[in-house]
Amino acid sequence: MPIVINSLEYQLPADPRVSLLDFIRDHTGLPGTKKGCDHGQCGACTVILDGVRINSCLTLAVMHDNCDVITIEGIGSAEQPSALQQAFVKHDGFQCGYCTPGQICSATAMLAEIAEGWPSDATQDIGTRPSLSDEEIRERMSGNLCRCGAYPNIVAAIREVADAGQ
Amino acid sequence: MKNFEYAGADTVERATMLCAENGTKAIAGGTNLIDLMKLQVETPARLVDLNSIDDRRIEEEEGGLRIGALASNTAVAVDQRIRSDYPVLAKAILAGATQQLRNKASVGGNLGQRTRCFYFTNIDQPCNKRDPGSGCGALTGVARIHAILGASRHCIATYPGDMAVAMAALDAQVELSGLANKSRMVAVRDFHRCPGYTPELDNILEPGELVVAVHLPAPVGGTQLYRKVRERSSYAFALCSVAAIVDVKRGKIARADLAFGSIAPKPWVDQRLTQLLVGEKPNMALFEKAADILVDGARGVGDNDYKIPLVRRTLIATLCEATEI
Amino acid sequence: MTAHMKHDQPDERNVLDHMAQGIIGKSLDRPEGLLKVSGTATYAAEYVIDGCLEGVIVTSTCARGKVTSIDKQSVMSMPGVVDVINEPRMIARPAQGTANEAPEHKVGEIHYWGQPVALVVAETIEQARDAAKNLVIEYAPALAEFNPEDVVPEPQPDGTNEGDLNQAMEGADQCVDLTFTTEGHASAAMEPHAAIAQWDGKMLTVHASLQMLNYNIAELADALKLKQSQIRLISRYVGGGFGSKLGISEEVVAASVAAMVLDRPVRVVMSRQQVFQTIMRRSETRQRVRLSAKADGTFTGIGHEAVVSNLPGEEFAEPVTQSTDFLYAGDNRIMQIAVARIHRMTAGSVRAPGEAVGMPALEAAIDELAEKLGIDPIELRLRNLPDKHPVEGTPYSSRKLAECLTQGAKSFGWKKGKRTPRSRREGEWWIGTGVASAARVHNVGEAKARVTLRDDGTALVETDMTDIGTGTYAILGQIAGEMLGLNPDAVDVQLGDTKHPRGPGSGGSWGAASIGSAVFLACEAIRKELAGRAKVKAEKLTLKDGQIGTGKFSLPLTELIGGKSISVIGHYEPGAVEKNFVASGYGAFFAEVAVNHWTGETRVRRMTGAFGFGRVLNAKTARSQCIGGMVWCIGSALTEALHFDPNDGHLVNCDLAEYHVPVHRDIPDLDVIMVEERDPVASLIQAKGIGELGMCGGAGAIANAIYNACGARMHAFPMTPDKVLSAMPD
Secondary structure: OOEEEOOEEEOOOOOOOOEHHHHHHHHOOOOOOOOOOOOOOOOOOEEEEOOEEEEHHHOEHHHHOOOEEEOHHHHOOOOOOOHHHHHHHHOOOOOOOOOHHHHHHHHHHHHHHHHHOOOOOOOOOOOOOOOOOHHHHHHHOOOOOOOOOOHHHHHHHHHHHHHHHO | OOOOEEEEOOOHHHHHHHHOOOOEEEEOOOOOHHHHHHOOOOOOOEEEEOOOOOOOOEEEEOOEEEEEOOOEHHHHHHOHHHHHHOHHHHHHHHHOOOHHHHHHOEHHHHHOOOOOOOOOOOOOOOEOOOOOOOOEOOOOOOOOOOOOOOOEOOEOOOOOOOHHHHHHHHOOEEEEEOHHHOEEEEEHHHHEOOOOOOOOOOEOOOOOOEEEEEEEOOOOOOEEEEEEEOOOOOOOOOOEEEEEEEEEEOOEEEEEEEEEEOOOOOOEOOHHHHHHHOOOOOOHHHHHHHHHHHOOOOOOOOOOOOHHHHHHHHHHHHHHHHHOO | OEEEEEEOOOOOOOHHHHOOOOOOEOOOOOOOHHHHHOOOOOOHHHOOOOOOEEEEEEEOOOOOEEEEEEEOHHHHOOOOEEEEEOOOOOEOOOOOOOOOOOOOOEOOEEOOOOOEEEEEEEOOHHHHHHHHHHOEEEEEEOOOOOOHHHOOOEEOOOOEEEOOHHHHHHOOOEEEEEEEEEOEEEOOOOOOOEEEEEEOOOOEEEEEOOOOHHHHHHHHHHHHOOOHHHEEEEOOOOOOOOOOOOOOOHHHHHHHHHHHHHOOOEEEEOOHHHHHHHOOEEOOEEEEEEEEEOOOOOEEEEEEEEEEEEOOOOOOOOOOOOOHHHHOOOOEEEEEEEEEEOOOOOEOOOOOOOHHHHHHHHHHHHHHHHHHHOOOHHHHHHOOOOOEOOOOOOEEOOOOHHHHHHHHHHHHOOOOOOOOOOOOEEOOEEEEEEEEEEEEEOOOOOEEEEEEEOOOOOEEEEOOOOOOOOOHHHHHHHHHHHHHOOOHHHEEEEOOEOOOOOOOOOOOOOHHHHHHHHHHHHHHHHHHHHHHHHOOOHHHOEEEOOEEEOOOOEEEHHHHHOOOOEEEEEEEEEOOHHHHOEOEEEEEEEEEEEEEOOOOOEEEEEEEEEEEOEOOOEHHHHHHHHHHHHHHHHHHHHOOOEOEOOOOOOEOOOOOOOOOOOOHHHOOOEEEEEOOOOOOOOOOOOEOOOOOHHHOOHHHHHHHHHHHHHOOOOOEEOOOHHHHHHHOOO
16 A cells, blocks of 8 residues: 555655655655754654654654655645744744744644643643643744744744634 | 665564564664664664554553553553553653654653663764673763663663653553563563663563563552753753652651652662651651662762762752652 | 945945835745745755765764775675765865865865765665765774863964053952853754755756855865856755855765766765764863953953864864954953864854854853942943944944843843842742843955846846845845835845855855845946936936836836846945944843752743844844844753763764754743844945844853852853752852
């Protein structure tokens, strides 16, 4: 069975060493997913796999037979951006733009996790539903490094979308 | 990455059979193994993908909870029973890594997480754990993150994880399955090992043996804390950590189960602390004494000397918080 | 047509203020924003080129010596391997910023651990990576010094020694004599260094991630012994630079050599570890700061001496004392930098070279002096702002330091009066505040840009200038739009391609002022041409929304263009104002921190930065530059440090797990105040640089806040929990 990326099917690679990240970037013509460290230390490669966000650099393409992947290109396009993508532009939630697809994939999944009631390290009482405080957003987004230092703007962009959705 | 043969296994029996063969490694989440394979620290000839094995459930069982080894770290941390009855475990998992990593990382794999020692992860450096007999680069090198307890002159690497520290405090049991369906139970506290003369062995797993589940004992209540000291406020390995389950009844400490992370080659448990604390009225002098006992055998190599006062203070802070003094 | 100006006189006209479009300075979105958020902005490694091979750099495992043999056969039989390349055209270290020539060091001679020695080329990246790990190389190692403390540093020739500082210290009512240390830093741009080279036998085309194509083309030509006309460099999007991509680096040359040798396109992307190991580091520093003052706070002396390190033969020395030179008064002055020659990777420019580490030390020392004097630290700074350069006597071009200190203090809620450590505690946390000045010298570089007013009434701006996240696409559209009366979306800005006129490159915070001036000059000339066609004086022209007005009539711009597009190359050249004035950006930082009593962990709870940097070209991107700098302040204050092995000199923490750049949770909301001004010396658009100012001193504010919180005087950066605990009183 193939792997499904942004609703299109692709055959898995013959070489088992191909990471899911390299597969997405080099084998499917979808370079929007970025490689910043290749070791799960920066989050630039974040994609949404079967509904949850992961680091695509730390897994093998061959392990994802019949899996469903959403990359930044599947979240929205320049012509039809998602609400988060628009908010990132409005709040200048990036500078060089290299971590940005990972930030947006991560934030997209993160809002769903909060809606599900998943706790985080910033949750005061993990027995209860987490709030949507800035501290919660920051902790949950900490797996996405931004060396340009756009963090406060990213939080502002996410907050705008989260507040509009509530 | 060295090339390898990729194989799947849909039963534990099949997986153990394959994994018993030389050069074979099991892969679940892969968040640690792929990292190390890219560095060629790990060079398996064959990878056995365990993800088709249907054991990622978290189920109630007599006297506790059974967590399938393939359950993701996230699945454990968000489980309502764990959040209510074993909060120290949920907190420890949430203090580790990032949501992306926790979503992939499995419970079994996390127990087997390898050290972050800089010399272990650099194949151009000596490391007895990676390459027995090659020496220990950290002993005379940069050792900020290294062990102050339980190390040997052959290896001063730490076990870097958070989850297992909480499991050690909870005195959870690891269910192992070996060849021919031979299974056994080992306490998490006994699962990892100190290096001695054989630092290449991180834990007590026999060839082919796999972690199939973790069993949590019946809930014990009390105040459950996981305090992780780190340089960054998130996404950083601990300088030291403390998992604490403390219960005060009628003004006296009724339970004090403690485990420490990132100060030793394994989640560190010192029963003398429990013995000292239980039955006593919580007070600062008592906590100071406990902290002294914890570090009385601790030794740094220079760079990591700071961990001795740091873990001492962190323990005192944790006990103060747990007992509200 | 070329419009050239050498900046010999201050430009007081403030032309941009008299234009009609009203977009200059406005908080506009980046024009490339939607491409970046949708993953369709294409970075260097992402161009799809048929038949492209993959190259992986192999690095040395000793710090000094010679490569005696490379056993190509050890990998040639591995699947997919095409070649192993180690020829003398390859470079062994990156070029320093603005070098304009290739580094002379070649791959066979080893000068630092992790130095590139060869390139393995294979059909796929998986094959190349594996083969690179397996290539057998023999070395003849030589003895080397790794530790700057072990060698006698060489004093740099251009120090300052005025009056008698020792005597001033002895005669002072109060003085401080302090030693600070800072650890090495990495730029750690998110996009690893990458290049794809194509060679057609005559022409080399390279997609690369570079900051300064105008210099890089000369550097690459020099390395390859090609003419510049045989090379085209393209860097349309650069995933961060921070100094690490100023000069050509090893992967650009390696990919080019391989493409020429193999006659096939070759891509070389560095691993994150290689970026750490082979690209520029910021030197660690040891700084002695001496301040002497009268009881009223007047400085009588100021000394700032620093030991930094670099490889033998490298000219660059972290200019630690750069702003101390002109910032504060004091007749008796010593500024001196000395370089320890050691075998670690090349030291070079990392965001705000000099001030990034020099200012925090100076500003922490001032805090200690203020305490001794019993004077509010803001007041002490205000009392010591000289009227002119304390030694040269040259005037300041403009200086909003006092305004930044006072406006920032107001916004932050700074409480004047006696400051006693450990005055505020919340649970386990000590809370405290601190202040520091910011200063960063202003630079400009020669710049050319072509502006074409097309017959459809839109404009095209072309230059090989880059946008490394700084907002060049946005601000050039705004400058041209303001001058030509066009909305920014009617201005097409094309950057990062050496087929365009040479810009200044992005670096040293000089990009916006320099290339902005070139675009300005071109637009001025276009206005003149339009005025000529309309038969009015240029001053009488009003250009707005694609309409041209002369006071007498108004008509669409397209009618006046009449099918005859106007194309002008603006050419800006730095001139005499550079030496006749002291030009610098200024600012002030205010930080509130919480320090954990038990663990020494420090968290910044809020931070205010007030900055004066001339004209604000785009309030949104300028603010982003400021907050980015403040994030770097927090990183250098609390977490960032390169650790080197004492035995073989290798960089130990060569990845993003162990080199701790700040994460989201480390960064609170950041308050930025932009104190607008017009600087007629800084550029023809009255703007100064802003890319680095935001990180020049903030770590000092955090150090001062830590002291105010918990009583730990910090003299070693980064201020990690272990150091805070050891300095904290019981």
